[in-house]
Amino acid sequence: MARWEPDAQGRMIRAALELFDERGFDQTTAGDIAEKAGVTERTFFRHFADKREVLFDGAHTMEHTVHDVTVAAPAELSPLDAALAGITAAGELLADRHEFSMRRSRIVAANPSLQERELLKLAAMTESTTKALHERGVTEPVASLAAHSAVTVFHVAFARWVAEEEPPAFADCVAEAAAALRALQ
Amino acid sequence: MARWEPDAQGRMIRAALELFDERGFDQTTAGDIAEKAGVTERTFFRHFADKREVLFDGAHTMEHTVHDVTVAAPAELSPLDAALAGITAAGELLADRHEFSMRRSRIVAANPSLQERELLKLAAMTESTTKALHERGVTEPVASLAAHSAVTVFHVAFARWVAEEEPPAFADCVAEAAAALRALQ
Known part of the structure; x- marks a missing residue:
C-alpha cells in the first residue's frame, strides 16, 4: 500500500527514473511520469520545463x-x-x-x-x-x-x-x- | 579584380566568416554564403550539412x-x-x-x-x-x-x-x- 507522500517533486523524480530505466528515456513522456507520480501533467510542468530537466534538477x-x-x-x-x-x-x-x-x-x-x-x-x-x-x-x-x-x-x-x-x-x-x-x- | 579560385570550399568558408562577422551568425543563411562565394546553394549543401558546420570543418x-x-x-x-x-x-x-x-x-x-x-x-x-x-x-x-x-x-x-x-x-x-x-x- 502506497503511503501518502506530500513530496510531489520527489515522487516525480522517482517515477521518471523508473520509467526511463524500464522503457528508455525516448519512450517516456512527461504525461507518463505525471501519471505514475499521481499528479497532473500541469503539476509536472510547474516543476520541470521538460522531462530532461528531471535529471538536471x-x-x-x-x-x-x-x-x-x-x-x-x-x-x-x-x-x-x-x-x-x-x-x-x-x-x-x-x-x-x-x-x-x-x-x-x-x-x-x-x-x-x-x-x-x-x-x-x-x-x-x-x-x-x-x-x-x-x-x-x-x-x-x-x-x-x-x-x-x-x-x-x-x-x-x-x-x-x-x-x-x-x-x-x-x-x-x-x-x-x-x-x-x-x-x- | 577577383582572381579565379578553384577552391569552392575555401571560398565558402571565407564568405561565411565575412557574413557572420558583418551581419551576425543568426542573420546569415546558407543561401547568403553560397551567393557570396559564387556557388549554388546545392553546392553549399554538398560540402556542409548546415551553416554551423562551416565553422567546425x-x-x-x-x-x-x-x-x-x-x-x-x-x-x-x-x-x-x-x-x-x-x-x-x-x-x-x-x-x-x-x-x-x-x-x-x-x-x-x-x-x-x-x-x-x-x-x-x-x-x-x-x-x-x-x-x-x-x-x-x-x-x-x-x-x-x-x-x-x-x-x-x-x-x-x-x-x-x-x-x-x-x-x-x-x-x-x-x-x-x-x-x-x-x-x-
Whole structure:
C-alpha cells in the first residue's frame, strides 16, 4: 500500500527514473511520469520545463555551491585546493542520493542528448569555479587551469563513486582522483 | 579584380566568416554564403550539412590527429606528455589559419549555440585522447586525468594564441600552458 507522500517533486523524480530505466528515456513522456507520480501533467510542468530537466534538477544548486565554497575557502589555499574544496562541497550535496545518482548515470550514459547536457553542466561548473578563483584574485591562465583541473577531478571522482554499490565517501573519491592528478608528470 | 579560385570550399568558408562577422551568425543563411562565394546553394549543401558546420570543418581531422599522434608518441613519454604531443600536433594543423582562427573565435564567443558545439568538440577531443592513452596501456583514472589535462592545456593555449595578432607559435603556447598546469599545487 502506497503511503501518502506530500513530496510531489520527489515522487516525480522517482517515477521518471523508473520509467526511463524500464522503457528508455525516448519512450517516456512527461504525461507518463505525471501519471505514475499521481499528479497532473500541469503539476509536472510547474516543476520541470521538460522531462530532461528531471535529471538536471540539482545542477544550479551545485554550481552555486562550487562557486560560494571556492570563494570562501581559507586564503592560504592554493587555487587548485580552493577549487577542490568547492567541488567536494558540491559532491557532498549528493551524499544521500547515491542510488539515484547510480541510476541517473546509467540513463545519461545511454542517451547522447543527455550526455551533451551533462557536458554542458560540467562546463557551467568550470565557469563558476573560474569566476570564483578570479574573485579570489587568481589571474589567468592559472584560474582556468585550476578550475578545469578541479572539475576533471570531480568528473573522475563521480564516475568512481557511481560505479560501486558501496563506494567510499565522495570526499575520499575526490582525494584519490586529486592525488592521481598531482602525480601526473 | 577577383582572381579565379578553384577552391569552392575555401571560398565558402571565407564568405561565411565575412557574413557572420558583418551581419551576425543568426542573420546569415546558407543561401547568403553560397551567393557570396559564387556557388549554388546545392553546392553549399554538398560540402556542409548546415551553416554551423562551416565553422567546425576541421574538427574530425583534429580528433584523428590527436589520437594518432598520442598513440605513436615515444614509449618513454608519460601519459600527460604523450597526450600533450597529440594536442600540439592538432594545434599545428591551425598554424597557417591564424587569422581565420581569430575571427572564428570571435564569432563562436558571440553565439551560445556555437559555444555549446565548441564544448562538444573539445569533449570529443578528450575522448579521442583517452582512447589513445588506453591503447598505450594507460589505465584509469590516469588516462582520463591526463587526457582532460591535455585538452585543458589545448583550450588555454588556443585562447592565448587567438588573443594576439602576432602570437608565439602554437607549440610555445602549449608549452607555456603545460608549465602553468604543472606548477599548480
